[in-house]
Amino acid sequence: MWKTVAQHLLSRAPAARQADPALVKTLRERVGASALGRSLAIRVVSAGSCNGCELELRATQNLVYDLTQYGLSFTPSPRHADILLVTGVAAHNMREALAQARAAMPEPALVVAVGDCAVDGGVFKGSPAIAGGAGGVVAVDLVIAGCPPSPAQIVQGLLALVEAQAPLPALPKRREPRRAPRLPPE
Amino acid sequence: MILLSHEDWVARRGRFIALWTDARHAYALYQPGELVAVELVDGAYPALSHAGAAWFQRLAHDLNGHTALGATDTRPAIDHGRAADGTGPWPEFKSPEVEGVHQVAVGPIHAGIIEPGHFRFSVRGETVLKLEARLGYTHKGTLGLIRGKSPRLAARFAARVSGDATVAHASAFAHAAEAALRLEVPARAVYLRAVMAELERLANHTSDIGAIAGDAGFAFLDARFALARERLCAAAQAAFGHRLMMDAVIPGGVAGDISTGGAAAVLDALTALEAELPSLKRIFEDYASLQDRVVGTGIVPPALAAAYAAGGYAGRASGQTHDARLLPGYAPYDNFALFVPVEQEGDVAARIRIRLAEIPESIRLIRDMLHSLPETPIAIAPQAGSGAAVGAAESFRGPVWYWLRIESGVIADVFIADPSTLHWPLVEHAAATAILADFPLINKSINASYSGVDL
Incomplete structure (x- = not known):
């Protein structure tokens, strides 16, 4: 075990992924900056998936994608969450739980729909047992399509959301010209 | 497919795989792929006594409205009785009647990145006395x-x-x-x-x-x-x-x-x-x-x-x-x-x-x-x-x-x-031999699919 750990300490880390600037711009216009900052906690709710999206979400935490390096982490409690990440269709039997999870989150909060099912029901669109995608129950800010989306696509989408949240760099304050101190009148 | 009389249907032994119904028949599948059937009478058929048959009979009731006559387990499978707004009643979970027992409710949303399902543990101290899994949350039709x-x-x-x-x-x-x-x-x-x-x-x-x-x-x-x-x-x-x-x-x-x-x-x-x-x-x-x-x-x-x-x-x-x-x-x-x-x-x-x-x-x-x-x-x-x-x-x-x-x-x-349909009861049995903190290990080691069962 220690040999493997040592090998990895010596190996070079892969280059960090960058968010797509065009996506960041669009998201900034549509979602707008909030007071959330850059270190965001994610609460995942599977609302009726085939478990494919969960496999790829778990993969975002592996050594290759390492979601944590961007300040993003998964949390077990909606009370600690900044992002509600929904996978799967909004199955009728999960609607109440999904709405409750959203209601339990402190504001402001963002909602991300991951996978074609969460986007609009995917292949299950039109089934009487579902209420469409995640948007059928909660207001969605970002969709990451794919069946399932790859870990790289999920990381890219979440990164863009983080970047869009960051406040625009403030312009440097204009300095007042320095005046020579006046001597008090004699 | 072999069409059986009601007596032969009930008396049939073997490694049971699955049971389902269509408009006219109830079917049972046995290893290594033998399919037997019985005719429905007024939307009903005799219940099978195989340990694994319970979920299938509950599912057939919820999907097609067909009743398994004499079934002991008649809890809903995928029909959670949801109203138009998605809300629904909780069923009653029965605990073993012993002193000091209390219930721990987990789910349908779980702590990790996994599928939804509800687990109701009856525990005394740390020891799990009984686990009842309520599935059906991912039913997609x-x-x-x-x-x-x-x-x-x-x-x-x-x-x-x-x-x-x-x-x-x-x-x-x-x-x-x-x-x-x-x-x-x-x-x-x-x-x-x-x-x-x-x-x-x-x-x-x-x-x-x-x-x-x-x-x-x-x-x-x-x-x-x-x-x-x-x-x-x-x-x-x-x-x-x-x-x-x-x-x-x-x-x-x-x-x-x-x-x-x-x-x-x-x-x-x-x-x-x-x-x-x-x-x-x-x-x-x-x-x-x-x-x-x-x-x-x-x-x-x-x-x-x-x-x-x-x-x-x-x-x-x-x-x-x-x-x-x-x-x-x-x-x-x-x-x-x-x-x-x-x-x-x-x-x-x-x-x-x-x-x-x-x-x-x-x-x-x-x-x-x-x-x-x-x-x-x-x-x-x-x-x-x-x-x-x-x-x-x-x-x-x-x-x-x-x-x-x-x-x-x-x-x-x-x-x-x-x-997974036959493995979920094993999760319930295995959980009741351990303490609550061991449940994640037991559940993951059997790793039954939720979506595969809820259909």
Whole structure:
């Protein structure tokens, strides 16, 4: 075990992924900056998936994608969450739980729909047992399509959301010209 | 299919796999694929006494309104009684009547990144006295969506019954459709399906063994096995165009040939896994803190596994030797002398050991198959025929069974039996032999699918 750990300490880390600037711009216009900052906690709710999206979400935490390096982490409690990440269709039997999870989150909060099912029901669109995608129950800010989306696509989408949240760099304050101190009148 | 009288239907013995109903009959499936039926009388049929029949009978009631006469378990399966706004009542969960018992409710939303389901534990102190799993949360109406579609079109739904076993589900669906339409699948497609199925087995085994270690707080194995799974998924993407190989298996063959360089990508991933596996296995066996959590935890006795006809590692860790790949005519495995490991202990450790033992066997199978790929076409178009048949495929967690009735090229009726249906009761039994803190390990070690059961 220690040999493997040592090998990895010596190996070079892969280059960090960058968010797509065009996506960041669009998201900034549509979602707008909030007071959330850059270190965001994610609460995942599977609302009726085939478990494919969960496999790829778990993969975002592996050594290759390492979601944590961007300040993003998964949390077990909606009370600690900044992002509600929904996978799967909004199955009728999960609607109440999904709405409750959203209601339990402190504001402001963002909602991300991951996978074609969460986007609009995917292949299950039109089934009487579902209420469409995640948007059928909660207001969605970002969709990451794919069946399932790859870990790289999920990381890219979440990164863009983080970047869009960051406040625009403030312009440097204009300095007042320095005046020579006046001597008090004699 | 054999039509039985009510007496013969009830008296029938054997390893029970599944039960379902259509407009006129109730069907029961027994290993190794014997289908028997009984006529419905006023929408009812006699209940079966097999341990595994309960969920199927509850499901038939919720889906088709058919009653199992004399059934002891009549709880709803997928019908949660939801109102138009999605709200619904909670059922009553009964605890054993002993002093000091209280209930712990978990779910449907779980702490980790997993599917939804509700667990109601009756505990005294730390000891779990009873677990009742309330499933049905991921019901998506898959069977209804398959009806009325051609086999090729319906394959998309079969591939999404349980995403982690998408190749096995698509293969079992294809086997059923091909048997119903009497299609002869080209040999190359048979081999490529098997290569994909074994890749899927490896990806799930590595991922789950790591996750169990992670649940026991042993992050190193989790990280290394997750990396092995990542390499396998990347190889699947390179070879078959999809990380999970979804929609790669279709009735009549496979959707695409293995890509140029795909075989090399797969073989590289296998070499990397093979090189690291001995050290990871030694770490699993040598670390006392890990062994302390898994040995003797969540025991499924062989008799219980036999009663539920448990398959896959859940059955094989408890003395069950069954594997659908050993069925006569399950090509191409008859050419490769498949070795199936079996243990008797039935605890979390035994289930991990079975999966560790299956990894080198799958590596060998994939290598041998890739080196002997037949040079034939990869698919033939299904003609618009009629017929009914069952089809099976061995997923990483056990045999998946499909029943199809096709009329003039359109699927008239369908039923899907994921092995998880027979494994969930084992989770309930095993949880009640341990403490609450061990439940994540027990649950993950059996790893029953929620979506595969809820349909």
